[in-house]
Each structure stands twice: as structure tokens, then as C-alpha cells.
Amino acid sequence: MHLLAHRGFHAEYPENTLDAFAAALQLGFEGIETDVRVSADQEPILFHDRVAKTGEPVAALTRKQLSDICGYTVPTLTEALNAFPHTYWNIEVKTPAAASLALPLLTHYDESHQILLTSFRHEIVLAAAELLDAECGFLNAHRPAAINSLLHAALPHRNLRTLVWDCEIVDPDILHQANALGFRNAVYGAKTAYEHALLREFGVQAIITDYPQHAGLMPS
Structure with missing residues (x-):
């Protein structure tokens, strides 16, 4: 099972920064989950929120302006x-604009890096599966009425075989259905030691977590 640090180890460092990533890997995480947006100067930056703390859209700020607002250097992909x-990279692409920069860039890392590309925008994932050799996955914040309807578009793409679920909506039934159809399952959003243990019991292929102490990587 893969253990991925959600935006790095941000209990001590700002999330989605090189320091947070380094700290997570030092703790023993196998990989990092991070978020890609686009700055006003067309940089593929690692930043989660759509809006800066000043209330300005991130897409309207240059990388330097956003870094000045945050008080740290916002890294690029x-x-x-x-x-x-x-490192095992789970790269979540937030917007079509981010995809237009990130996907061509990632073609240069297909052979050298282990990458899982995901998005809540499933059309981005389908485009990535066409362009990249990297594994791709659908992010899901809701439970589909029928899993077949979710997976139908993925089936023609041999490298689109991962589903990433919100912990709130996942249970053994839907995980087993996905596995039976040849898909791997990753889960984000677990908050307690009990939830982390339950996901291990369910046999998920990856846990994307903010809590290294619940993942067994540091004392509780």
C-alpha cells in the first residue's frame, strides 16, 4: 500500500512547498500529493486554493505576487x-488552464518519474490518459449511483485504472466493485487513527493523508 503525504508535511511547513515535501519524505512517506494551478504569468504552480488570502484569484496573480502574499516562495511543478x-507523485490538476501547461510538461517526466495524475475534472484525466504514459485517476467527491457509469469512459485507456475517493463516501462494497472491474482505489480525507486502520482493512492501494501519526510514521 502506498502512503502519500497530502500537500506534504504541512503541520510544520507551509503546504505544497519544497520544505513540506522534504519533511514528509524524511518521515517515511513514499510519495506526495500536490495541486497544480496556473499563475498570471503562466507558471504551473503548486497551490491548492482558488483564491489567495487577500481575496484575489490565484490565476490573476503572478507567481511572485502570490509568493509575497503567502510569505514563502510558491514552487513550480x-x-x-x-x-x-x-518520489511517487500524485499530481492533482485543478483547472483546464493548468492542464494546458502541466500535461505537455509531464511528457518529459513519463520515463523518469512515478506519477499518478488526477483531477476532479474528469475530462482533464481523459486528456492526460491520451497524452501520457503515466497512471491517471478520477478524483471522486460523490458516490456514483452506478459505478459502471463512472468507469465507462475510462475503460478504453489502459493507464486510467485508478479511482481516488473521499473517505466520506467510501465503503468495502464500492471498493470491491472497482477492484472487480480492474481498478485500483486510493482514499483521501481520513482524519482519525480508526479511519486509517479501516482503510488498511479495506485493502485500498493508497492512503493520501494529512496525519503521519495515524499512518504509523510518527508517534500518535
């Missing part, structure tokens, strides 16, 4: 991939 080449 290229910087992170180059800094940690032996």
Missing part, C-alpha cells in the same frame, strides 16, 4: 519534480 525525482 518543474522545481518539485526536479528536486525529488525518486
Whole structure:
């Protein structure tokens, strides 16, 4: 099972920064989950929120402006991939604009890096599966009425075989259905030691977590 640090170890460092990534890997995480947006100067930056703390849209700010607002240097996708080449990267692409920059860039890392590309925008994932050799996955914040309807578009793509679920909606039934159809399951959003233990019992392939102490990587 893969253990991925959700935006790095951000209990001590700002999330989605190189320091947070380095700290997570030092704790023993196998990989990192991070978020890609686009700045006003067309940089593929690692930043989760759509709006900066000043109330301005991130897409309307240059990387330097956003860094000044945050009080730290907001990294680019290229910087992170180059800094940690032996890491399992779960790269969540937030917007079509981010995809237009990130997907061509990632073609240069297909062979050298282990990458799982995901998005809540499933059309982005389908485009990525066409362009990249990397594994791709659908992010899901709701439970589909029928899992077949969710997976139908993925089936023609051999590298689109991962489903990433919100912990709130997942249970053994839907995990087993996905496995039976040839799909792997990852889960984000577990908050307690009990939930982490339950996901292990369910046999998920990856846990994306903010809590290394519940993942067994540091004392509780």
C-alpha cells in the first residue's frame, strides 16, 4: 500500500512547498500529493486554493505576487519534480488552464518519474490518459449511483485504472466493485487513527493523508 503525504508535511511547513515535501519524505512517506494551478504569468504552480488570502484569484496573480502574499516562495511543478525525482507523485490538476501547461510538461517526466495524475475534472484525466504514459485517476467527491457509469469512459485507456475517493463516501462494497472491474482505489480525507486502520482493512492501494501519526510514521 502506498502512503502519500497530502500537500506534504504541512503541520510544520507551509503546504505544497519544497520544505513540506522534504519533511514528509524524511518521515517515511513514499510519495506526495500536490495541486497544480496556473499563475498570471503562466507558471504551473503548486497551490491548492482558488483564491489567495487577500481575496484575489490565484490565476490573476503572478507567481511572485502570490509568493509575497503567502510569505514563502510558491514552487513550480518543474522545481518539485526536479528536486525529488525518486518520489511517487500524485499530481492533482485543478483547472483546464493548468492542464494546458502541466500535461505537455509531464511528457518529459513519463520515463523518469512515478506519477499518478488526477483531477476532479474528469475530462482533464481523459486528456492526460491520451497524452501520457503515466497512471491517471478520477478524483471522486460523490458516490456514483452506478459505478459502471463512472468507469465507462475510462475503460478504453489502459493507464486510467485508478479511482481516488473521499473517505466520506467510501465503503468495502464500492471498493470491491472497482477492484472487480480492474481498478485500483486510493482514499483521501481520513482524519482519525480508526479511519486509517479501516482503510488498511479495506485493502485500498493508497492512503493520501494529512496525519503521519495515524499512518504509523510518527508517534500518535
